[in-house]
Amino acid sequence: MTKTIHPIGIFDSGIGGTSIWKEIHSLLPFEDTLYLSDSKNAPYGNKTKDEIVHLAIKNTEYLLEKNSKIIVIACNTATTNAIKVLRQNYDVPIIGIEPAIKPAALRTQTNIIGILATKGTLNSELFETTSSNLISNPKIIEQIGEGLVDLIENGKIISEEMDALLNKYLNPMIEANADHIVLGCTHYPYLKPQIQKIVGSSVTIIDSGHAVAIQTKNVLSKHQLLNTQKRTATNLFLINKNKSVLSNILSDYLPSISIEEVDF
Numbered sequence: 404m405t406k407t408i409h410p411i412g413i414f415d416s417g418i419g420g421t422s423i424w425k426e427i428h429s430l431l432p433f434e435d436t437l438y439l440s441d442s443k444n445a446p447y448g449n450k451t452k453d454e455i456v457h458l459a460i461k462n463t464e465y466l467l468e469k470n471s472k473i474i475v476i477a478c479n480t481a482t483t484n485a486i487k488v489l490r491q492n493y494d495v496p497i498i499g500i501e502p503a504i505k506p507a508a509l510r511t512q513t514n515i516i517g518i519l520a521t522k523g524t525l526n527s528e529l530f531e532t533t534s535s536n537l538i539s540n541p542k543i544i545e546q547i548g549e550g551l552v553d554l555i556e557n558g559k560i561i562s563e564e565m566d567a568l569l570n571k572y573l574n575p576m577i578e579a580n581a582d583h584i585v586l587g588c589t590h591y592p593y594l595k596p597q598i599q600k601i602v603g604s605s606v607t608i609i610d611s612g613h614a615v616a617i618q619t620k621n622v623l624s625k626h627q628l629l630n631t632q633k634r635t636a637t638n639l640f641l642i643n644k645n646k647s648v649l650s651n652i653l654s655d656y657l658p659s660i661s662i663e664e665v666d667f
């Protein structure tokens with residue numbers, strides 16, 4: 404069996420990384436995928452670096468046992484805290500996701516950008532390095548999205564609690580004249596319609612999902628791991644808690660995908 408037919412392994416602390424899976428699946432529809440949703444341990448954002456590294460290793464090893472040919476960390480928090488260790492420990496290509504502050508910094512007209520991300524991402528060394536190495540020098544308003552991942556994991560994307568939190572987090576950015584808002588957590592693209600409503604149509608919302616899909620394709624190609632056969636792909640989702648929330652979020656793709664609740 405050649406490696407090209409092995410799956411792309413993707414993991415997140417929960418269901419949010421499916422926003423990345425959608426981008427990858429739409430760009431690489433013939434690739435098999437295996438998605439791991441570690442919802443039992445979500446959110447990662449308030450955990451220590453050591454805890455996040457430990458969980459990232461657990462998820463990676465699980466995906467490698469299932470023959471993943473590449474690992475996509477569909478989680479900003481896990482990437483910014485653990486990608487270095489994962490790359491040191493494993494031979495397979497490892498793709499990560501980081502908040503898209505570089506494109507936001509390049510495009511801002513007001514020179515003010517807002518970023519919504521987890522505490523783990525905003526406090527990480529990698530984020531600190533990326534944000535302090537920007538060529539332009541925009542004002543960056545950082546906001547921890549405390550509580551947002553919990554609500555999404557509990558199926559409360561549309562809820563009064565969500566509206567209240569989003570208003571609290573975003574209004575100061577708008578009052579400060581931010582014209583770009585970076586979604587630095589893979590759960591947040593699911594909130595984009597609500598966020599756009601709060602911030603208004605003149606504010607651009609940026610996430611890194613499409614860029615990660617392109618990077619995945621490029622890296623697979625570079626390592627001669629792209630599956631070029633035109634075929635029906637197998638897309639398997641494994642979750643260790645609350646299967647129904649994952650089914651709801653992927654309802655547009657049912658029944659062409661399989662979701663299993665397993666212990667890992």
Ligand code: DGL
Nearest residue numbers: 416446447448479480589
């Ligand atoms: N989707 C994860 C991220 O991109 C959420 C982190 C969490 O579980 O707190 O950061």
